[in-house]
Amino acid sequence: MPVCDLDKRAPVGKKVLGLDVVVWWDKNDNEWKVFDDRCPHRLAPLSEGRIDQRGRLQCVYHGWCFGGSGDCKLIPQAPLDGPPVHTFMKACVGVYPSTVQNGIVWFWPNTDPQYKDILTKKKPPYVPELDDPSFSFTMFNRDIPYGYEVLIENLMDPAHVPYAHHGILQATQPR
Ligand code: FES
Structure with missing residues (x-):
């Protein structure tokens, strides 16, 4: 936290x-x-x-x-x-x-x-x-109501980003 x-x-x-x-x-x-x-x-x-x-x-x-x-x-x-x-x-x-x-x-x-x-x-x-002041970052906490395995599976699946996060996350343009 x-x-x-x-x-x-x-x-x-x-x-x-x-x-x-x-x-x-x-x-x-x-x-x-x-x-x-x-x-x-x-x-x-x-x-x-x-x-x-x-x-x-x-x-x-x-x-x-x-x-x-x-x-x-x-x-x-x-x-x-x-x-x-x-x-x-x-x-x-x-x-x-x-x-x-x-x-x-x-x-x-x-x-x-x-x-x-x-x-x-x-x-x-x-x-x-x-801890290095020459770096900048944003820290936040997000509650995700599912298990660790589902999260890891999702993070290892970058192909979904341009579609499931359309208009939210920057990603390579779909062909
Ligand atoms: S004091 Fe905590 S449940 Fe009674």
Whole structure:
């Protein structure tokens, strides 16, 4: 997701390779976070929630609040003198390892804790031109509701361009 398309004030939901994720700005850790877009309570999409005054991701349904590590910080309905249920593992959200490179938020598509530090070893593909001020570019994000295989098949089929994109994309004139 290009950072320029994100808003630090509100979470954004995306479906990527079949995964529903939410991207949000964690002001406490000063970085973008990518979480499972499902609240561990009753599976409401966290992308419909908000960033609360303490910089936590708050579920829109019952107000559970989560920190940048996926840890539940608050269950508003839990009695103050009861057990600390917000600390239970089942109250945590899945966190995808993520990083920013070339102005894009990247994530590793697995929340298993064994991959927590994977991005220290495996980096996203680096495009040096995107960080070179002598180059100019436009970055945008487009949701395409079909699978990777269909997209690749389409990109490998340039013969369709002058017809399917007639008048939109420049291409060699048809004979
Ligand atoms: S579904 Fe998220 S707090 Fe209840």
